Amino acid sequence: MYYPAKITGSEKLSKTLYLKRIKILSDGIKEPLPFQFLLAWVPGVDLLPMSVADFSNGEVVIIVKERGEGSRALIRLHSGFLGVMGFYGAGFKPWSYKRILFIAGGSGIAPFFYLARKACEEGVSVDLVWGVRGGDELFNPRSLLNTVNKDTAIYVATEDCSAGYCGRASMLASRVIHENPGKWDLVIASGPQGLLREVCSLLSDTGIELYVNTETLVKCGVGACGSCVLKPHPLLLCKHGPVFRCRDIEGFLKGG
Amino acid sequence: MLETSIAGLRLKHPVMNASGILGSEPEHLEILAKQGFSALVSKTITLNPREGYPPPIIVELRNNGLLNAVGLANPGARVIPVLARKARELSKPLILSIGGSSVEEFVKLAELASEAGVDAVELNLSCPHAEGYGLELGSDPMLVYRIVKDTVSVASLPVIAKLGLTDRVIESAGKALEAGVKALTLINTVKAMSIDVYTLKPVLSNKYGGLSGPPIHPIAVRVVYDVYREYRAEIIGVGGVSSWMDVAELMLAGARAVQVGTALIWNENIVDEILSGLHKWLIDLGYNSLMDLVGIAVM
Numbered sequence: 403m404y405y406p407a408k409i410t411g412s413e414k415l416s417k418t419l420y421l422k423r424i425k426i427l428s429d430g431i432k433e434p435l436p437f438q439f440l441l442a443w444v445p446g447v448d449l450l451p452m453s454v455a456d457f458s459n460g461e462v463v464i465i466v467k468e469r470g471e472g473s474r475a476l477i478r479l480h481s482g483f484l485g486v487m488g489f490y491g492a493g494f495k496p497w498s499y500k501r502i503l504f505i506a507g508g509s510g511i512a513p514f515f516y517l518a519r520k521a522c523e524e525g526v527s528v529d530l531v532w533g534v535r536g537g538d539e540l541f542n543p544r545s546l547l548n549t550v551n552k553d554t555a556i557y558v559a560t561e562d563c564s565a566g567y568c569g570r571a572s573m574l575a576s577r578v579i580h581e582n583p584g585k586w587d588l589v590i591a592s593g594p595q596g597l598l599r600e601v602c603s604l605l606s607d608t609g610i611e612l613y614v615n616t617e618t619l620v621k622c623g624v625g626a627c628g629s630c631v632l633k634p635h636p637l638l639l640c641k642h643g644p645v646f647r648c649r650d651i652e653g654f655l656k657g658g
Numbered sequence: 659m660l661e662t663s664i665a666g667l668r669l670k671h672p673v674m675n676a677s678g679i680l681g682s683e684p685e686h687l688e689i690l691a692k693q694g695f696s697a698l699v700s701k702t703i704t705l706n707p708r709e710g711y712p713p714p715i716i717v718e719l720r721n722n723g724l725l726n727a728v729g730l731a732n733p734g735a736r737v738i739p740v741l742a743r744k745a746r747e748l749s750k751p752l753i754l755s756i757g758g759s760s761v762e763e764f765v766k767l768a769e770l771a772s773e774a775g776v777d778a779v780e781l782n783l784s785c786p787h788a789e790g791y792g793l794e795l796g797s798d799p800m801l802v803y804r805i806v807k808d809t810v811s812v813a814s815l816p817v818i819a820k821l822g823l824t825d826r827v828i829e830s831a832g833k834a835l836e837a838g839v840k841a842l843t844l845i846n847t848v849k850a851m852s853i854d855v856y857t858l859k860p861v862l863s864n865k866y867g868g869l870s871g872p873p874i875h876p877i878a879v880r881v882v883y884d885v886y887r888e889y890r891a892e893i894i895g896v897g898g899v900s901s902w903m904d905v906a907e908l909m910l911a912g913a914r915a916v917q918v919g920t921a922l923i924w925n926e927n928i929v930d931e932i933l934s935g936l937h938k939w940l941i942d943l944g945y946n947s948l949m950d951l952v953g954i955a956v957m
Contacts, residue, residue, distance in 0.1 A: 403718045406856040427856060428720075441713070445857040449713035483856040487718070622716040624923045627728055628680045628701075636688035 405431055407486040409479050410461065417538040418468050419509060420477045421546070426460045426486060433457055435493025436517040437615055437645045440464070441623050443485030448472025451620040453512035453592075454489065455546070456519065462486070467509035490623040494613070494645040497524040499588040503610075505531045505575045505601055507593025508539065513615060514592070519548040529555040529586070531578065533571025533597070537564030572600035579608055586610055590645065593617075599655045602648035612648040614655070633657065660936055660948050662696075664892055664915045665778050665816040665840035667751050669696040671936075672905065672948065673929050676896050676919030677702055677755035677780060677820070678847075678870075682732045684744035691748040694929040698750045699917060700741055702757040702782040704791075705766055707734035711864045717852050723871040724920045725852050727787040727864035730757055735770050742774040753818065757782035759790040764805050768813040778815055781805065781839075783830070784822030784846030786868045793846070797824040799833040806837035818894065822846035823877060831885045841892035843917065844885060845878050871920040874898045879911050886912025887956045900928070902935025909948065910955035 411423030424442070434440075434454050440462065442450045450472050456463035466473050476484075496502060502521065504514045511532050518528045528551070534540055537560045547554060558566030559574040567574040571593070579586065589608075591601035592615035602612055618639050621629040625641035632639060632654040637646070648655070660671040674697040680686035681701035690698050710731025717725045738754065745752035754776040756767040764781060771779045783802055785792030795801050802819065810817050819834040820843035821827055831842055847868025852861050860866075878897025886893055895913030899905055900921035908916050921928045936948060945951060 403720075404852070404854075404861060406854050408856065443714055443861065445854070445859045483854075485714070485854055485857065485861060487714070621710075621713045622726075622728075624716060624718065624724075626679045626716055626724075626726065626923060627710075627731065628682060628686045629731075631683055631685045633683070633685055636685045636692070638689065 403430070403487070405486045406483065408483050409481055412480050415465065415541040417536075419539060419541065420466045420468070421455070422464050422466060422476070424462045424464065424484070424486060426462065431460055432489070434489035435495060436520050437513050438489035438491045438493040439644065440486050440488030440490065441620065442476060443487065444472060444475045444479060445484070447475040450476060451623075455512045455515045457516065465509055465512040487623055490640050491644050492642055494590075496588055496590070496613075497521070497526055499526060499611070501586050502526060502528045502588045502590060503531065503575065503579065503586040504528055505571050505589060505591040505597070507533050507571050507597035508535070510593025510597070510615065511543065514543070515546050515548070518551045518554060522548070522551055527553055531557045531559065531571050531575040533559035533561070533574060536560065536562045540565060570597070570600070572597055572604050575601065576604045579605065579610070589613065590615060595655065602655055606648070613645050614648060614651070616644045616646060616651065616654070659940060659946065660933060662914050662949060664894060665818050667697060667777055667816070669751070669915060671696045671933055672909070672915040673932055674753070674894070674915060674917050675699050675922065676917035677782070678726070678728070679919045679922050682737065684740055687741060687744045687748060691750055693922065693926065695750070697753055697777070698745055698748070699753045699780060700755050701732055702730055702755040702785065703732050703735060703738060703767065704730060704757050705735050705763050708732055714861050714863055717861045717867070719852060721873055723869050723873040724923065725850055725862065725867040725869055726847065727862045727867035729864065730785060730788045730791060735767060738770050738776070739774040742776045745776070751777040753778045753780050755780045755782050755820070757785065757791050761805050761808050764809045765812050768809045768817070772812070772814040776815065778818055778840075779809070779813060780818040780820050780843055781809060782820055784820050786822060786847055786849035787864055787866050793822050793824065793849070796821050796830055797826060799826055799829040802830045803833040803837045806834050806839055810838035816840040818843055820846060823848050823881060827881055828884055828888055831891065832889060835889055835891055841894060842885065843894040843896060844881050845874070845897050848874050848877065870898065872898045872900055875904055879907050882908055882913050883911040883956055886953050890953070900925070902932045902939065905932050905936060906939055909952050912953040912956055914949070914952050
């Protein structure tokens, strides 16, 4: 559904990541499921797929990474109007698991916050491994984490070795999993395709269920245009995803 | 009980997908086949690849309609044999929708479709939002005649013309039949617009788009009725079908088959629901065959 909307809050989280609060200006929007996403329309510029980092009372929180003209325009939009389409995707309700390890790369951390809050309501715990290229991309995840998520452990990795573990998120995740056998029964990886591919292969022998939050070109969000088909699989990110089990999209992960 | 035939294709039931929702890649056909359609209709394929318009290309409206201006995005003619192969693998008849901006382009595409062995072609003479394509051609009955005539002369398969809402749709339908189409698909989306009242701009990047979904269903019923009354032609009814009753109306107005597009977005079980509804309807009315009800409301 299309909703007119307004930016009601902006915050620079780190060198490349910005938080935006968006108020929906018409009635009828339903609370999203974790990993459902929206398309943010910056008039005359672009339409950007965005994860939901939080939602309450018709207000959505998103985390924007500066990467192109569209995202820069959205970041610059401090108090203006925009369009919101959504919420799209099947979402993901992993409530049958006990403890989830969320492995994020860069801005792939965005859906973690909403998942963590919802998981807590369902009695499921979530821990975080977050990797970034440079330490200047980091912010303190706990500052956005709902206070209900007290028992959440946070592990940080930087590829420039300026903070936390020196290396990639997938390597750090692999290490903490081996140091804490049996602690997690579900892994969800979210971020660039390289990270998803590494998580699916590195952790395949851990016996933990492995899911990934995919990214690809999304144009319409409603399953009509077919741009987001995860070739060679008959699956649409916007309809059947964006979260898939590793083994269900092996061909797609290999191709990227 | 629900069997039908259209343009020489014998179908297990009357429900196929409408061109435009998915249908430009083999993976899309797999997704559509899972829905249970009796035949698959491709997205409109043009000779050369088309990027289509930049997003926003689709808007879900407050009135349960859908507005789109995708801009005939498709991979071009090279995908035709790929789609034909996939449809055979899925054991589904394939109706290839083709679009051109000239008579020659339609002719070339019809030749390629014949070579690839698809089951029929549907000429897109009705897309309302692509400059030089679709409705701009279909609103001129003499041009419809020329495109159909030349296409039919080279095609070794049934040719269907898809026409949209214009003041001269009955005339265009007559010319298409005169030039040799086996069936007509009626109607396409209806040219429309949506404006955001805070950003003060049309939402679609193309500004204009095609309206589909429940709001256009009564328009489709009217056009099917008028064309059937005039020519008793074979018609595929399309426009805003979201329940078995919508299908029943189109069939009573003269359609032998129907296409479903927008409703797929909200309801993955739409085909099964329609088929069981039609089945019960036939029993309630005491009919043995759906075909006996085609055009019964027309006098």
